[in-house]
Amino acid sequence: MHTTTAQAIANALRQARRIVIFTGAGMSAESGIATFRGQASSHWQQFKPEELASPDGWRANKQRVWAWYEGRRAQVMAAQAHAGHLAIAQLAERLQRLHGRAVQVDVVTQNVDNLHERAGSPSVIHLHGSLFAPRCAACHRPGDFAPGQPDASLTALEPPRCTHCDGFIRPGVVWFGEAMPTAPWREAEDLVDACDAMLVVGTSGVVWPAAELPISAHNLGKFVAEINPEPSGLAQYMRHQWPTSAAQGLPQLLDLLHPA
Ligand code: BV8
Ligand code: ZN
16 A cells, blocks of 8 residues: 555654654744745845844844834734644644653744744744844843834834843844854754654755754654655655645644544
8 A cells, every 4th residue: 555645754753752843934834924935925035134134234224123023023923823833732642642652742943933832832942033032132131022012014113222231122033143042952952862753844944053953863863754845955854755835734644643
């Protein structure tokens, strides 16, 4: 009997005790959040990364960068987690219902939105920070947003100031040319070392060093599969490339494992 890609992935998840779900911007696409590359609506079709997601861009025009991130925060706040986010959040419980063994599912995301958390995933590691963790660019203390709703229509907005040192508050994300926070990175490496299976969902695999994680999972002999309508830059490391979307493929996997 021909095993479909979905069945092969479901079989690997059935046998796994520890699963890592590695996600990128494609994971949030069906919640209406723009990706970085690929689509006409993708950010980098309109902006240059170095202008908006880099320390130079911040130094050159803080008001433009702060407005862009506040606009993205407004979009995320108005968005809903989709069936794919919910499927990831329910995977551990569904597997336990299937075979009675405890399963650990950890999300390692490059995304700076909070949709995995809002869908109920208990363990989410943000390799590139979060739109919801602003901090002072000078003393690095956590900062506060200005009161009220962020306005996605603005192209310039004065960043808030730090109540401690009067420095500018910046987005709590990792920009190009900035090192990733060490604790999340080390935790992600440990989870990859310890996992039995990794699903790579919605990433083009072009951003380093995050892209190293699925590659090391492959090199460690783990089961690694990709859910992405297009083969990513990591496809060669995948045991399966499932050409489907996050909101379609992940719920399908859950139903294959154990009907709701
Ligand atoms: C570092 C946070 C050093 C901010 C981000 C060569 C040249 C130039 C630079 C470099 C180079 N090699 C390495 C670098 C450095 C650079 C880098 O990797 N550049 C790339 C572009 C080549 N990396 C860095 O600068 C990193 N830092 O190297 O520091 C250092 C070390 C020590 C001390 C000091 C310094 C930091 C990188 C982090 C940058 N920050 N984001 C923000 O969000 O604004 S990166 C940004 O891109 C996001 O985090 C995003 O997640 C990430 C990767 O993109 P993807 O998530 O993969 O999304 P993308 O749009 O690309 O792809 C979407 C995918 O989804 C597609 O495959 C599509 O087919 C698929 N899809 C679409 N719809 C769906 C779908 N899949 C499923 N379902 C759907 N519905
Ligand atoms: Zn400060």
